[in-house]
Amino acid sequence: MRDQSAADTVPPPARCPFGAGADRGGPAPYVSYARMDELHELARPLTDSPCELTFILISHVKEILFRTIHIELDQARTAIRQDEISVACEHLQRATRSQQALLTSWEVLSAMAPDEFLEFRDILGEASGTQSFMYRALEFTMGNKDPDTVRAWKAELERYPMLRAELRAPSVYDEAIRYLARQGAELPAELLERDVTRRHEPHPLVEQAWLEIYLDPAGRPVEHRLAEALSDVSFRFSVWRSTHLLVVERMLGGKSGTGGTTGLEWLRTINEHRFFPELWSVRTLL
Ligand code: HEM
Numbered sequence: 001m002r003d004q005s006a007a008d009t010v011p012p013p014a015r016c017p018f019g020a021g022a023d024r025g026g027p028a029p030y031v032s033y034a035r036m037d038e039l040h041e042l043a044r045p046l047t048d049s050p051c052e053l054t055f056i057l058i059s060h061v062k063e064i065l066f067r068t069i070h071i072e073l074d075q076a077r078t079a080i081r082q083d084e085i086s087v088a089c090e091h092l093q094r095a096t097r098s099q100q101a102l103l104t105s106w107e108v109l110s111a112m113a114p115d116e117f118l119e120f121r122d123i124l125g126e127a128s129g130t131q132s133f134m135y136r137a138l139e140f141t142m143g144n145k146d147p148d149t150v151r152a153w154k155a156e157l158e159r160y161p162m163l164r165a166e167l168r169a170p171s172v173y174d175e176a177i178r179y180l181a182r183q184g185a186e187l188p189a190e191l192l193e194r195d196v197t198r199r200h201e202p203h204p205l206v207e208q209a210w211l212e213i214y215l216d217p218a219g220r221p222v223e224h225r226l227a228e229a230l231s232d233v234s235f236r237f238s239v240w241r242s243t244h245l246l247v248v249e250r251m252l253g254g255k256s257g258t259g260g261t262t263g264l265e266w267l268r269t270i271n272e273h274r275f276f277p278e279l280w281s282v283r284t285l286l
């Protein structure tokens with residue numbers, strides 16, 4: 001008997017995968033499961049500009065990533081509430097991965113020349129990213145419940161129950177602060193039982209609680225890990241905003257926005273906001 005050669009162990013060639021679904025009499029399972037044909041139907045440019053199609057597609061990509069970030073932040077918040085900080089950090093890290101993908105997606109739009117954008121900008125009318133309810137939900141989850149914005153969204157809150165629920169829920173940061181209190185941080189009831197439909201205002205005792213953790217990272221490894229995982233999410237959010245600002249400057253210069261703002265000037269103000277503010281200010285004290 002001859003030795004078994006390597007050739008004998010090679011499996012037969014697989015069926016060519018490229019025609020999958022061709023003889024099924026319907027869409028391939030990949031297409032029907034995630035309704036890919038409907039997904040592609042959604043992008044319907046109003047002009048012949050190929051750049052408009054790209055603009056719509058990238059806008060869709062960003063919306064979807066807002067949602068995956070929201071899913072992870074929501075789970076992180078639940079885990080913090082249950083004192084499962086290791087699980088919370090895993091979700092925060094996954095949120096960070098989606099944020100990274102969101103950041104990278106700017107590469108596509110930033111490569112569009114201003115004249116190519118202006119070719120179809122008129123047909124956007126008053127449509128603007130400010131009207132994204134998924135982005136707004138994300139800001140609420142992170143704790144930015146700016147009173148002017150909440151007022152402006154009053155009618156839309158009726159339309160989107162998910163957004164309404166998010167406004168009424170404690171933010172990820174509210175849950176982190178309550179966790180710090182459960183770990184022994186001296187935090188007043190006015191903070192722990194505050195009206196969570198309002199924006200969190202920076203508080204010296206929250207800064208003090210983070211300071212104690214950063215001064216003893218080896219003794220407080222779990223809280224330290226949470227602080228850094230939250231810092232990562234906040235940092236990437238700010239990078240997203242500043243990249244958006246740069247793309248807008250490159251595309252529009254000083255033109256006003258379709259949403260009725262001054263454009264660059266307004267975006268610069270928005271850029272100064274920080275999520276989880278005491279995690280930023282505590283750096284000065286170290
Ligand atoms: C050529 C590309 C873009 C330009 C020139 C642009 C421009 C602007 C401008 C001028 C504003 C200020 C509000 C206004 O008056 O409209 C704004 C806000 C905003 N944009 Fe964009 N944008 C672009 C792409 C995007 C994309 C792809 C997204 C993601 C889906 C996005 C999301 C937002 C959001 C969420 C806001 C509101 C920010 C906040 O409320 O803090 N933008 N954009």
Ligand SMILES: N[C@@H](CC(=O)c1ccccc1NC=O)C(=O)O
Nearest residue numbers: 059124127128129256257258259
């Ligand atoms: N505010 C932008 C337009 C804009 O961002 C936009 C308009 C319609 C659909 C999506 C948009 N942006 C993000 O998805 C502008 O002033 O040109």
